Amino acid sequence: MSSETLSQVLDHIDATIQGATAHLIELLRIPSISTDPAHKNDCDRAATWLVEDLKSIGFEVSKRPTPGHPMVVAHAGSTGPHVIFYGHYDVQPVDPIDLWNHPPFDPAIEDGTKGAIIRARGSSDDKGQLMTFIEACRAWKTVHGTLPGKISLFFEGEEESGSPSLVQFMTDNAKELTADIALICDTGLFDYETPAIITRLRGNLAEEMMITGPSKDLHSGMYGGVAMNPARVLSKIIAALHDSDGRITIPNFYDGVPELSPEIAAQWDALGFKVDSFLGEVGLSELAGEQGYTALEMIWSRPTCEVNGMWSGYTGDGFKTVLPSQASAKVSFRLVGKQDPYKIRESFRNMVEGLLPRDCSVEFTGHGASSGSEMATSNPIFEAARTALSDEWAEAAAFAGCGGSIPIAGHFKSILGMDAMLIGFSRDDDALHSPNEKYDLRSFHKGIRSWARILHQINIS
Amino acid sequence: MSSETLSQVLDHIDATIQGATAHLIELLRIPSISTDPAHKNDCDRAATWLVEDLKSIGFEVSKRPTPGHPMVVAHAGSTGPHVIFYGHYDVQPVDPIDLWNHPPFDPAIEDGTKGAIIRARGSSDDKGQLMTFIEACRAWKTVHGTLPGKISLFFEGEEESGSPSLVQFMTDNAKELTADIALICDTGLFDYETPAIITRLRGNLAEEMMITGPSKDLHSGMYGGVAMNPARVLSKIIAALHDSDGRITIPNFYDGVPELSPEIAAQWDALGFKVDSFLGEVGLSELAGEQGYTALEMIWSRPTCEVNGMWSGYTGDGFKTVLPSQASAKVSFRLVGKQDPYKIRESFRNMVEGLLPRDCSVEFTGHGASSGSEMATSNPIFEAARTALSDEWAEAAAFAGCGGSIPIAGHFKSILGMDAMLIGFSRDDDALHSPNEKYDLRSFHKGIRSWARILHQINIS
Numbered sequence: 006m007s008s009e010t011l012s013q014v015l016d017h018i019d020a021t022i023q024g025a026t027a028h029l030i031e032l033l034r035i036p037s038i039s040t041d042p043a044h045k046n047d048c049d050r051a052a053t054w055l056v057e058d059l060k061s062i063g064f065e066v067s068k069r070p071t072p073g074h075p076m077v078v079a080h081a082g083s084t085g086p087h088v089i090f091y092g093h094y095d096v097q098p099v100d101p102i103d104l105w106n107h108p109p110f111d112p113a114i115e116d117g118t119k120g121a122i123i124r125a126r127g128s129s130d131d132k133g134q135l136m137t138f139i140e141a142c143r144a145w146k147t148v149h150g151t152l153p154g155k156i157s158l159f160f161e162g163e164e165e166s167g168s169p170s171l172v173q174f175m176t177d178n179a180k181e182l183t184a185d186i187a188l189i190c191d192t193g194l195f196d197y198e199t200p201a202i203i204t205r206l207r208g209n210l211a212e213e214m215m216i217t218g219p220s221k222d223l224h225s226g227m228y229g230g231v232a233m234n235p236a237r238v239l240s241k242i243i244a245a246l247h248d249s250d251g252r253i254t255i256p257n258f259y260d261g262v263p264e265l266s267p268e269i270a271a272q273w274d275a276l277g278f279k280v281d282s283f284l285g286e287v288g289l290s291e292l293a294g295e296q297g298y299t300a301l302e303m304i305w306s307r308p309t310c311e312v313n314g315m316w317s318g319y320t321g322d323g324f325k326t327v328l329p330s331q332a333s334a335k336v337s338f339r340l341v342g343k344q345d346p347y348k349i350r351e352s353f354r355n356m357v358e359g360l361l362p363r364d365c366s367v368e369f370t371g372h373g374a375s376s377g378s379e380m381a382t383s384n385p386i387f388e389a390a391r392t393a394l395s396d397e398w399a400e401a402a403a404f405a406g407c408g409g410s411i412p413i414a415g416h417f418k419s420i421l422g423m424d425a426m427l428i429g430f431s432r433d434d435d436a437l438h439s440p441n442e443k444y445d446l447r448s449f450h451k452g453i454r455s456w457a458r459i460l461h462q463i464n465i466s
Numbered sequence: 467m468s469s470e471t472l473s474q475v476l477d478h479i480d481a482t483i484q485g486a487t488a489h490l491i492e493l494l495r496i497p498s499i500s501t502d503p504a505h506k507n508d509c510d511r512a513a514t515w516l517v518e519d520l521k522s523i524g525f526e527v528s529k530r531p532t533p534g535h536p537m538v539v540a541h542a543g544s545t546g547p548h549v550i551f552y553g554h555y556d557v558q559p560v561d562p563i564d565l566w567n568h569p570p571f572d573p574a575i576e577d578g579t580k581g582a583i584i585r586a587r588g589s590s591d592d593k594g595q596l597m598t599f600i601e602a603c604r605a606w607k608t609v610h611g612t613l614p615g616k617i618s619l620f621f622e623g624e625e626e627s628g629s630p631s632l633v634q635f636m637t638d639n640a641k642e643l644t645a646d647i648a649l650i651c652d653t654g655l656f657d658y659e660t661p662a663i664i665t666r667l668r669g670n671l672a673e674e675m676m677i678t679g680p681s682k683d684l685h686s687g688m689y690g691g692v693a694m695n696p697a698r699v700l701s702k703i704i705a706a707l708h709d710s711d712g713r714i715t716i717p718n719f720y721d722g723v724p725e726l727s728p729e730i731a732a733q734w735d736a737l738g739f740k741v742d743s744f745l746g747e748v749g750l751s752e753l754a755g756e757q758g759y760t761a762l763e764m765i766w767s768r769p770t771c772e773v774n775g776m777w778s779g780y781t782g783d784g785f786k787t788v789l790p791s792q793a794s795a796k797v798s799f800r801l802v803g804k805q806d807p808y809k810i811r812e813s814f815r816n817m818v819e820g821l822l823p824r825d826c827s828v829e830f831t832g833h834g835a836s837s838g839s840e841m842a843t844s845n846p847i848f849e850a851a852r853t854a855l856s857d858e859w860a861e862a863a864a865f866a867g868c869g870g871s872i873p874i875a876g877h878f879k880s881i882l883g884m885d886a887m888l889i890g891f892s893r894d895d896d897a898l899h900s901p902n903e904k905y906d907l908r909s910f911h912k913g914i915r916s917w918a919r920i921l922h923q924i925n926i927s
Contacts, residue, residue, distance in 0.1 A: 207687065211785045220749030226668065226870025229800055230770030231761055232745065233754040236795075237773055240704035247698070284693065288681030289825045293694040300692055309691030312698055313788050318775035319796065324672045324833045326798055326870075327774050334697075335780065337787055339690055364750045372785045409687025409787075 011461040017144045018453050025140040032132050033112040033125040039074055039095035040166035048074040048162045051094045055160055062143050071170035074162030085154030085464045089184040092135025093164035096127035097438045104440035122443040129435035133444035134190040137452030153460040175420045186386045187417040192429035199400040202390055203427035205379040208340035209410040211372035215333040218365045223328040233364045236317035239332035242360050246310050251295040253310045255352050261343030265306050273301045276403050305406025309339040346374035378415050380424045389466040393458035472922040478605045479914050486601040493593050494573040494586040500535055500556030501627040509535040509623045512555045516621055523604050532631035535623030546615030546925045548645040553596025554625035557588035558899045565901035583904040590896035594905035595651040598913030614921040636881045647847045648878040653890035660861040663851055664888035666840040669801035670871035672833035676794040679826045684789040694825045697778035700793035703821050707771050712756040714771045716813050722804030726767050734762045737864055766867020770800040807835035839876050841885045850927040854919035
């Protein structure tokens with residue numbers, strides 16, 4: 006493979022971008038809302054559309070039934086590094102529909118703040134993104150009659166409804182889905198000019214606690230100042246979860262949290278992350294996290310403990326002088342390194358129980374527990390991808406972290422023993438999960454070119 | 467007036483208790499729910515019923531219009547100490563109606579745990595109670611052809627809907643409503659055998675606060691551990707309102723809180739209040755208030771600060787990893803002695819603002835502010851009433867406090883410069899404001915007798 010091989014493909018991509026956009030529009034017209042039973046057939050139609058499209062590019066492809074919506078699995082090529090590309094064809098619901106400027110399944114090309122955009126539900130999450138990879142494959146096949154290396158595709162139709170069939174499917178089809186690396190296109194650019202390869206994800210642990218004091222709501226005139234108030238107890242517990250430096254006080258919480266290597270810290274510093282505008286966009290001015298860490302370290306490499314919701318007593322209009330019987334909170338943790346979610350759950354629950362006065366009891370409900378993950382960037386495919394992306398974009402690609410938790414990456418690791426490389430082209434203002442979702446046509450076009458470059462680079466490295 | 471004068475009346479009350487009950491049932495049949503506009507006419511009917519009934523006893527009586535439901539004001543007699551009796555003829559709504567064992571406005575005589583009861587909305591709050599006074603007057607008038615002393619009556623029809631017309635009416639009719647003492651029958655017995663004269667009421671101050679951090683709800687993966695979380699800020703503030711001894715930490719909060727005199731402390735100790743069963747009935751086992759005080763002191767003579775409600779972020783089923791933009795709480799205070807509600811409001815708000823991090827703001831909404839009140843029990847009418855009640859009941863009457871706030875007592879003091887004596891016969895299990903409200907016929911019968919004795923004692927003292 007020569008650089009000529011690649012530049013022919015890139016030229017073809019540029020010349021046929023209109024056709025590629027038309028393909029995407031076809032897929033966006035299918036309202037494949039996975040969580041809504043009324044759209045079950047639409048999910049199936051989207052899977053079928055992908056099957057037919059991939060067949061036309063020369064993939065050996067099948068629609069695979071699950072208890073929910075079907076998976077699509079495709080394979081092509083037999084030599085070279087084996088990559089498996091993951092994306093999802095299902096989309097979020099569109100409510101509230103009246104906030105959309107345009108019908109969500111009637112894709113429209115509009116002028117955005119930075120060039121043309123395509124407006125539709127799923128344009129960015131994730132149909133537009135998964136089509137960048139398919140279009141790169143189509144272009145390569147058209148120009149060279151074959152694909153660069155050994156490529157598998159794996160499309161899910163239940164990502165937006167909690168992926169209930171995913172783990173079982175990956176377990177049942179482990180051999181077929183195992184490759185040298187997983188490529189996941191469901192993330193964003195670092196900034197407008199800088200692509201990102203996500204190499205670390207935080208895990209997630211969520212706990213709901215309900216504290217009960219008196220057996221019923223009491224009159225605060227009669228019992229106020231005498232009876233235990235669970236709203237006050239809950240507040241004390243939440244207040245006790247952090248010290249004055251923003252560190253989490255749960256015993257042994259930081260076990261397994263690695264210190265960042267000076268190399269990576271330096272890389273992140275070099276990214277020139279604009280803390281002021283990051284915070285300013287949401288009305289804030291100062292970092293509220295653990296003292297002694299930069300913003301990117303707080304988001305990408307440090308664990309957190311946050312209250313996502315809490316409630317107690319009377320919350321309607323006006324006043325009821327009730328002394329509540331119960332108080333509840335939803336607390337979630339982002340985990341990194343080798344932090345063990347199950348040990349932390351236990352330690353958290355023990356700490357809460359230790360803070361309860363004798364007259365209060367607590368009931369916990371666990372909601373998911375996953376570890377953080379860090380990819381082995383020593384795998385040369387990471388370096389190949391970084392080179393390829395840096396060639397396409399104005400700025401060099403960043404090895405970045407992600408504050409969120411992307412379960413599929415963890416599944417590739419835990420079920421199939423593979424690293425995953427998360428590369429995506431969405432932008433912060435794409436309105437994922439919100440009304441008026443959009444995808445920049447620039448993201449789509451340069452995304453296709455990026456994958457062509459990455460596939461080329463992987464195969465020549 | 468001789469003791470014979472009284473015993474004739476008491477005998478008559480005993481002989482005619484069936485008829486008195488029939489009167490009460492007539493009034494209870496009128497669904498005078500003041501808060502529901504559909505029952506406006508019923509409120510008027512209840513007022514008219516009272517007017518006609520009082521006329522028949524020889525009162526000069528009128529129904530007085532207000533912007534809401536009418537007041538009923540009546541006068542009789544011209545010599546002796548002047549008492550004005552207050553009660554309210556309106557009742558609470560009856561929802562949830564399906565929890566009633568019997569239609570709420572079709573009064574039924576049933577067997578209760580301690581003798582016969584009358585089951586109906588308003589039986590205890592407040593129609594049954596106000597009728598104890600009217601029946602005492604009726605019996606006296608029937609037996610002696612006149613009433614004992616100078617008696618005024620003042621009935622409101624908006625007590626259960628916040629008394630919107632009360633202050634203006636009292637102000638406009640100050641001269642007419644001013645007497646030597648106000649008698650208010652809207653409280654309970656101390657226990658089954660012990661009547662109570664409420665001589666002190668706590669004031670009330672209610673504050674709602676809404677803390678805003680980020681300008682919108684954020685994703686906790688992206689912003690957790692970086693952005694200020696107002697739910698955590700609110701929890702810290704609530705946790706800071708009390709110290710480890712249960713004392714309230716708001717600066718100058720205790721200004722004007724009197725220490726209890728050893729005499730009153732001894733009186734209260736002598737009441738033999740059963741803390742274990744008081745707490746045990748609501749599933750608690752230990753006093754959670756200010757250390758160093760007895761339960762009755764905590765309820766009757768110490769100020770409190772309680773959370774009545776709080777909420778933030780996602781409170782539905784399952785989990786949303788949202789970092790909330792706002793967190794709110796409803797906090798209320800019970801005040802005693804010379805505590806100034808307006809100064810405390812200011813000090814509370816200053817304290818909260820001082821605890822806010824730079825990126826948070828707070829908005830307060832005040833909901834009412836009233837001082838505590840303590841009656842001048844040196845007024846000989848208090849001693850007369852105590853003697854009378856002690857004669858009627860098995861145990862001596864208690865000068866008691868009340869943890870709640872009864873605004874009408876404060877209005878008599880602040881608008882008319884009068885003390886109020888709160889004497890009532892309801893029991894803890896009367897289910898005021900709840901389905902299946904009831905009033906013990908024993909309370910009704912001994913209540914009537916009690917008022918006859920009190921009126922007698924006042925006029926011979």
